[in-house]
């Protein structure tokens with residue numbers, strides 16, 4: 001599978017000591033895995049948090065086959081004892097190895113690159129479909145790469161927009177497969193069950209297009225004072241969006257025209273409360289909002 005894409009903002013893939021020395025495939029893969037997990041959970045499958053306590057591990061000494069020991073995401077992306085089933089090679093427009101040097105804040109905008117997914121071991125069509133959708137959703141509604149998510153603090157600007165991109169071209173996309181087949185494949189009980197209410201699940205996302213919120217308005221959405229220092233409102237959805245200290249943030253807003261924003265909640269009720277608040281108090285237009293279930297429906 002080859003996907004040609006173009007950066008719309010700087011792209012950050014991680015680096016050494018806070019500077020990006022080159023494009024790191026591992027940063028992109030980590031980001032793709034995150035979207036892949038979100039889609040798997042959204043379709044009713046299981047995906048562990050690879051950084052959490054209950055992550056998967058493969059032990060070849062155990063009689064259970066790999067898929068029984070692993071969640072659907074680890075089955076493709078690998079984990080302790082089990083290697084990732086594909087390799088990502090990044091090429092430039094002339095299909096040479098990518099060698100454009102990033103700047104201080106990451107790879108520049110309007111750079112074209114080709115992501116070439118090379119199969120290292122047999123990959124099921126269902127996995128190819130999910131991987132393809134992960135790239136698509138990140139492109140249409142989210143971002144890729146990015147600095148370690150940090151909670152908004154005060155009015156300090158935490159870097160500019162990062163990680164927006166468009167897909168320019170694609171080939172080798174799995175054709176003979178659809179969502180229904182993928183859902184069956186995820187649910188036939190072959191994968192390790194692992195669920196956690198708090199983990200991001202595509203169904204409980206909200207996505208905003210053509211609009212975004214600035215820091216002060218985000219603080220209002222979170223139930224914080226204008227300077228972001230005090231908690232002044234404690235609605236259920238606001239507590240959920242604020243999350244726990246030290247846990248990555250749950251709202252992302254991008255100024256780059258035409259604007260984009262997304263975030264996630266732990267369930268449908270809180271997602272709907274958030275969407276109502278966005279419409280009624282923060283001037284987000286109904287036609288610019290989509291929920292994750294609607295996005296899943298389009299796949």
Ligand SMILES: [Zn+2]
Pocket residue numbers: 047048049055056070071072073074075079
């Ligand atoms: Zn796992």
